[in-house]
Amino acid sequence: NLIINGAMQVAQRGTSSTSATSGYHVVDRFQSENPGADEAPTRQQVDVSSSSTPYSLGFRKAYKLTNGNQTGGAGADDIMNIRYSIEAQNVSNSGWNYKSASSFVTLQFWIKSSVSQNFNMYLRSRDGTNQSFAFDTGTLSADTWTKITKTIPGNSNIQIDSDNGEGFQINFGPFWGTNRTDNSVTNNVWQTINGSARMKDNTSTWYTTNDATFEITGVQLEVGSVATDFEHRSFGQELALCQRYYQRIVDSVTGGNYIGIGSNYTSTQAYLFIRFLQQMRAIPTIDQANISASFVLYDSANTSGVTFNTFTSLTGEAVQGTGLVVNVSCSAGKASIFQVVNGQGNYLAVSAEL
Numbered sequence: 001n002l003i004i005n006g007a008m009q010v011a012q013r014g015t016s017s018t019s020a021t022s023g024y025h026v027v028d029r030f031q032s033e034n035p036g037a038d039e040a041p042t043r044q045q046v047d048v049s050s051s052s053t054p055y056s057l058g059f060r061k062a063y064k065l066t067n068g069n070q071t072g073g074a075g076a077d078d079i080m081n082i083r084y085s086i087e088a089q090n091v092s093n094s095g096w097n098y099k100s101a102s103s104f105v106t107l108q109f110w111i112k113s114s115v116s117q118n119f120n121m122y123l124r125s126r127d128g129t130n131q132s133f134a135f136d137t138g139t140l141s142a143d144t145w146t147k148i149t150k151t152i153p154g155n156s157n158i159q160i161d162s163d164n165g166e167g168f169q170i171n172f173g174p175f176w177g178t179n180r181t182d183n184s185v186t187n188n189v190w191q192t193i194n195g196s197a198r199m200k201d202n203t204s205t206w207y208t209t210n211d212a213t214f215e216i217t218g219v220q221l222e223v224g225s226v227a228t229d230f231e232h233r234s235f236g237q238e239l240a241l242c243q244r245y246y247q248r249i250v251d252s253v254t255g256g257n258y259i260g261i262g263s264n265y266t267s268t269q270a271y272l273f274i275r276f277l278q279q280m281r282a283i284p285t286i287d288q289a290n291i292s293a294s295f296v297l298y299d300s301a302n303t304s305g306v307t308f309n310t311f312t313s314l315t316g317e318a319v320q321g322t323g324l325v326v327n328v329s330c331s332a333g334k335a336s337i338f339q340v341v342n343g344q345g346n347y348l349a350v351s352a353e354l
Helices: 086-092 234-242
Strands: 030-033 042-047 061-066 077-089 104-113 118-125 131-137 146-153 166-176 188-192 215-225 248-250 260-266 269-275 285-289 295-297 302-309 312-317 323-326 335-339 347-351
Touching: 061 077, 077 086, 077 215, 086 166, 104 118, 104 166, 166 215, 166 347, 234 302, 260 295, 269 335
Parallel strands: none
Antiparallel strands: 030 077, 042 061, 061 215, 077 166, 104 146, 104 215, 118 131, 118 166, 131 188, 248 347, 260 269, 260 335, 269 323, 285 347, 295 302, 295 335, 312 323
């Protein structure tokens, strides 16, 4: 299975978000887009009902998108999308001869919508001249889990490099405005990507229905022309795979967690070295929240702790570990201990997402 966290088990960032910005918010490796939305959607990691077919097949979690109130209607430039990006070398080395029309990968997933309609989706190769492959789900029954299976051939125009960049992308919808769609698009064939014609025109019913919901789980992409049983991995396995792209170094609820040991380089700057839990895909960036009065530095001259507002930058940047630079009033030349002291939703994380 080329998909990481396809059963939606891991949600390092939290289980719910109403952020107005596009990006990674809840379930790891699945990002959402919502440009043009009058009201930001709610993204959640939710439980799968025990009376459903996906539950009987071992799925316990799903990614749920709840539409806001789109009072302005379905704008031509509006998007509401769930996107999954695959590292190029994982596709390139998968055994799929993506240059050959007689070699296949098979995509499968479970989907549920509170609105009965057909949803248009598309795949995209991301190296060289990008290619796209549009398809649809067929009309779904409202509030009913439906399994979608799509077999995708290779194409001589596809290029996927053997590197750590984005090589392949799956766009699940549920809505794209007409500035990016056109009914001239042919489903189930590869074509050179056209930004204004990625798929057929979308039905707007879901998008214009207040608080409509859209759920997916059981996402699997595998080499071959036949969908096999979903590859269930343990939570620990999925978490380790997710941590190549994003990992929480510390996430305190009650406080008292030590981050690590560092040194005071000057009287205003301290360095802290962090060893990552897994090797990152690339040199990461810092992700942090509610740092003020949440983290303190202790040294022999400041045994009561000195608070600081932010981790300012990375130094000695690497994919296995990094030095964090902290601007703080301290005693030069002293060894330091960094600690989380309260539970105000404070966290420190590093991100190397695609």
